[in-house]
Each structure stands twice: as C-alpha cells, then as structure tokens.
Amino acid sequence: MKKIKIICLFLAVFSNNFIESQNLKPEYKKFIELFIENVKNNRIEAVADVITYPLKREYPVPEVKNKTEFLKRYNEIFDNILKNEIIKSNTANDWSEVGWRGIMLNQGTIWMDTNGKLTAINYQSKFEEELKKQIIGSEKITLHASITKFKKPECILETAKFRIRIDDLGNENYRYASWSIKKSMSEKPDLVLFDGKWFQDGTGGNHHFEFKKGQYVYECYITPLREKGAAPASLTIYLENKVILSQEAKIVPQ
Incomplete structure (x- = not known):
C-alpha cells in the first residue's frame, strides 16, 4: 500500500507539472521562444534587452549593473x-509558470517574469567560478584576522543597525559575524556565531540561514x-520563540 501511495504521489506531481507547463499562456510562449532563438543565433543585443538590471551573480562575483556591462x-x-x-x-516541457515568482x-x-524580462540566472560558469576564487583570496586580506x-x-547584509557577514566554513557549517553598522569588517566582530x-x-x-545561541535564534533570509x-533580505532575532528584532536588509554588492 505504501508503494502504491508513493507511485500515485509521483504521478500526481508529474501530471501537475506537465499540465502547468502545457498551460503557459500563448504570449508567454511567444517571448520565451524568441529568447531561445536569440540565444541560439547569438543575438547578444537582443538578449541584453530583456535582462532586468542589476543582474545578480553568485556572491562574491559582482552583479551586472547595466546593458553595457552585460x-x-x-x-x-x-x-x-x-x-x-x-x-x-521547449515551452511545452521545460518552462513552467510558478505563480507570482x-x-x-x-x-x-x-527565471523570467510574465512581461518577458529575465530576472535571474541560477548558474555559474567555469569562468565565474575561477573569478570567485580570485575575489575570495583578495577579500581575506581586508578582514579581521579572527x-x-x-x-x-x-x-554581506546591512540593516539599519548591523553589518552582517555570513561565510561557509565547509561541511554544512556556516558562520555569522556582525558589527554595528558604523564599524568596518577589518575590526573585530561584535558577535560571532x-x-x-x-x-x-x-x-x-x-534561502535562509539559521544560527542559535542559547535561547536566541538568528535568521537571515535572502530573497x-x-x-x-x-x-532583498532580512534579519529576525528570536528569544524563546518570540521576535525581539526584525529588520529589513540590503545585500552589499562586491
């Protein structure tokens, strides 16, 4: 019975996704097909015209600020x-509308919006991977030794009061370091989790990050x-499951 339920669930999810992609509106299919053709024929100017700027890249690779830079x-x-x-x-099988997203x-x-503008590219080329390594090496020189x-x-996030840096230490372990907004990251952090x-x-x-210290929970959302x-981001701090601080944040570009 359990196996049957799993199979049925899979078929339901598959069917829903299939129907959703089949039901793309004609106007959506039209601009997606044009985008595909522009990429195929290397019409870079045309591709650049549908980008929403700034175009975010995986941190710390700098965002693409405008068409000229793109x-x-x-x-x-x-x-x-x-x-x-x-x-x-193709629009029938590979592109799906996901609500307001x-x-x-x-x-x-x-990701594209319903007006045909490209809003996100969640892919990093080998060139960008190498660039990221170079930037990280240079960045470490400017940080506090700790x-x-x-x-x-x-x-790196900035709220009205705090500057927050989150680093991946490896093995699914993340570090949270924060300073008052007036301090530099070359100074010793006020708090490290x-x-x-x-x-x-x-x-x-x-996505979001969660850090705990005793009865405190720190959550940083990136959207x-x-x-x-x-x-684009936020910081929420809980004490015994009650919100004691909630602030919007901006993401600091490299």
Missing part, C-alpha cells in the same frame, strides 16, 4: 553549457525572487 560579460555568463540548456529547451526553465536555471578562515563567502544551517526556500534562489517593493 554585453562585455555575456560570454562569461552564457557559456556553452548554459546556452545548450536554453537552446534545447514568474516562469522558470527546468528547476530554476533561468574571521579569515572560510571555504567561501555567502553574503558558528554551526549555522542553510535552508532552501523554493527553486528560485530564495532574490520577491514581490515588488519587498526587501
């Missing part, structure tokens, strides 16, 4: 692997896919 960095982002995934896709390719490699050891940086956890929130790149006007 044209220069196109081949760094759209390598053969990404282009092939786009070119081989927009339309995604496969499991969220590309926090220079980490596998990779995750993000270890053993943080990362949680994925959907397939659009949204690249969000409703219009919402903050």
Whole structure:
C-alpha cells in the first residue's frame, strides 16, 4: 500500500507539472521562444534587452549593473553549457509558470517574469567560478584576522543597525559575524556565531540561514525572487520563540 501511495504521489506531481507547463499562456510562449532563438543565433543585443538590471551573480562575483556591462560579460555568463540548456529547451516541457515568482526553465536555471524580462540566472560558469576564487583570496586580506578562515563567502547584509557577514566554513557549517553598522569588517566582530544551517526556500534562489545561541535564534533570509517593493533580505532575532528584532536588509554588492 505504501508503494502504491508513493507511485500515485509521483504521478500526481508529474501530471501537475506537465499540465502547468502545457498551460503557459500563448504570449508567454511567444517571448520565451524568441529568447531561445536569440540565444541560439547569438543575438547578444537582443538578449541584453530583456535582462532586468542589476543582474545578480553568485556572491562574491559582482552583479551586472547595466546593458553595457552585460554585453562585455555575456560570454562569461552564457557559456556553452548554459546556452545548450536554453537552446534545447521547449515551452511545452521545460518552462513552467510558478505563480507570482514568474516562469522558470527546468528547476530554476533561468527565471523570467510574465512581461518577458529575465530576472535571474541560477548558474555559474567555469569562468565565474575561477573569478570567485580570485575575489575570495583578495577579500581575506581586508578582514579581521579572527574571521579569515572560510571555504567561501555567502553574503554581506546591512540593516539599519548591523553589518552582517555570513561565510561557509565547509561541511554544512556556516558562520555569522556582525558589527554595528558604523564599524568596518577589518575590526573585530561584535558577535560571532558558528554551526549555522542553510535552508532552501523554493527553486528560485530564495534561502535562509539559521544560527542559535542559547535561547536566541538568528535568521537571515535572502530573497532574490520577491514581490515588488519587498526587501532583498532580512534579519529576525528570536528569544524563546518570540521576535525581539526584525529588520529589513540590503545585500552589499562586491
């Protein structure tokens, strides 16, 4: 009976996803097919025209600020692997509308809004991977000696009161370091927390980190896919399950 339930659940999920992708509105299919053709025929200007700027890249790789910068960095982002995934896709099977979040390719490699603007690319080329390593090496020189050891940086957030840095220490262990907003990261952090956890929130790149210290819980949410006007990040601190601080945050670009 358990096996039958699992099979039925799989079929239900598969059917829902299939129906959802089949039911893309004609106007959505039209701009997606045009985007695919533009990538296929290397029409970089046309691709640049549908990008929503700034285009976020995986931290600490700098975001793409505008069309001019995108044209220069196109081949760094759209390598053969990404282009092939786009070119081989079709609107019937590979693109799905996901409510207010927009339309995604496969499991969220590309996100577009319902106006045909590309809002996110959740893919990192080999070039960007190497660039990330170089930036991390340079960045460590500017940090306080107590926090220079980490596998990779995750993000830097700024609220009205705090500057927060989250680093991946490896083995699913994240570190939280914070300063008052007026302090530099070259100074000793006011608070350092270890053993943080990362949680994925959907397939659009949204996620959050959770850190604990005694009865306190610190949560940092990162929301690249969000409703219009919402903050890109937030900090919430709980004491015995009660919110004692909640602040919107901005993500500091590299």
